[in-house]
Amino acid sequence: MDNFEIMKARHSVRSYLDKPVEQEKRELLLAKTGEVNKESGLNIQLFFDEPKCFNVNKPGYGIFKDCKNYFALVGPKGADEAIGYYGEKLVLYAQELGLNTCWAAMSYKKGNVEPVVNKGEKLHIVIALGYGETQGHERKSKTLSQVSDYTESDPEWYKKGLEAALLAPTAINQQRFSFTRNGSKVTAKAGTFVYTKMDLGIVKYHFELGAGAENFSWK
Numbered sequence: 311m312d313n314f315e316i317m318k319a320r321h322s323v324r325s326y327l328d329k330p331v332e333q334e335k336r337e338l339l340l341a342k343t344g345e346v347n348k349e350s351g352l353n354i355q356l357f358f359d360e361p362k363c364f365n366v367n368k369p370g371y372g373i374f375k376d377c378k379n380y381f382a383l384v385g386p387k388g389a390d391e392a393i394g395y396y397g398e399k400l401v402l403y404a405q406e407l408g409l410n411t412c413w414a415a416m417s418y419k420k421g422n423v424e425p426v427v428n429k430g431e432k433l434h435i436v437i438a439l440g441y442g443e444t445q446g447h448e449r450k451s452k453t454l455s456q457v458s459d460y461t462e463s464d465p466e467w468y469k470k471g472l473e474a475a476l477l478a479p480t481a482i483n484q485q486r487f488s489f490t491r492n493g494s495k496v497t498a499k500a501g502t503f504v505y506t507k508m509d510l511g512i513v514k515y516h517f518e519l520g521a522g523a524e525n526f527s528w529k
């Protein structure tokens with residue numbers, strides 16, 4: 311599968327099968343998590359066979375069923391954009407391995423998650439992981455012109471980057487981000503609301519995959 315196929319196939323999945331992640335895939339995911347931590351300085355941790363995380367009586371948002379694995383995204387306070395960017399790397403890698411995911415800011419119980427959190431760090435969010443009952447479904451999306459200065463005379467890479475950005479998960483599907491372009495310099499900005507900085511990191515990773523990192527630089 312190419313990057314676009316992976317991004318298109320990914321949807322948030324909240325109900326999971328009672329099917330353990332195979333040892334081989336566990337090892338690949340752990341290795342990828344280590345790689346991402348090395349690159350970013352984050353302290354992301356991966357837990358398998360731990361059903362407590364999503365045992366919430368009345369979640370503020372989506373309800374999860376039978377999820378037993380998750381990434382705990384730990385990192386320096388204020389590292390929201392990096393958490394989004396590197397977390398989404400892991401999400402798309404899991405998708406490539408045939409697994410399903412869902413970012414969860416509110417639908418889990420913080421007291422039931424016990425990652426190592428060093429001085430100056432915090433647990434920002436978790437990402438559910440496993441074999442979904444379904445592959446999830448397409449949802450509503452904003453248009454290119456609602457999130458950018460795009461016009462039809464713009465280069466193809468810009469369009470592809472924006473299309474990829476619109477496939478990215480954002481909290482409550484808010485898609486509160488905006489892109490502008492000046493030649494090969496691209497600016498991406500977060501709107502103001504909850505989790506928009508984390509969303510921005512997620513969306514920038516998608517944009518890079520769609521546009522091709524060789525075609526532009528961030529301003």
Ligand SMILES: Cc1cc2nc3c(=O)[nH]c(=O)nc-3n(C[C@H](O)[C@H](O)[C@H](O)COP(=O)(O)O)c2cc1C
Nearest residue numbers: 321322371372413414415416417479480481482483
């Ligand atoms: C930062 C962030 C936090 C989220 N928190 C939750 C959550 O607490 N509960 C939940 O059910 N979904 C949560 N989601 C999933 C979003 O609702 C979902 O990504 C969005 O509706 C778009 O759907 P899609 O992921 O299928 O494209 C979160 C997503 C992001 C990016």
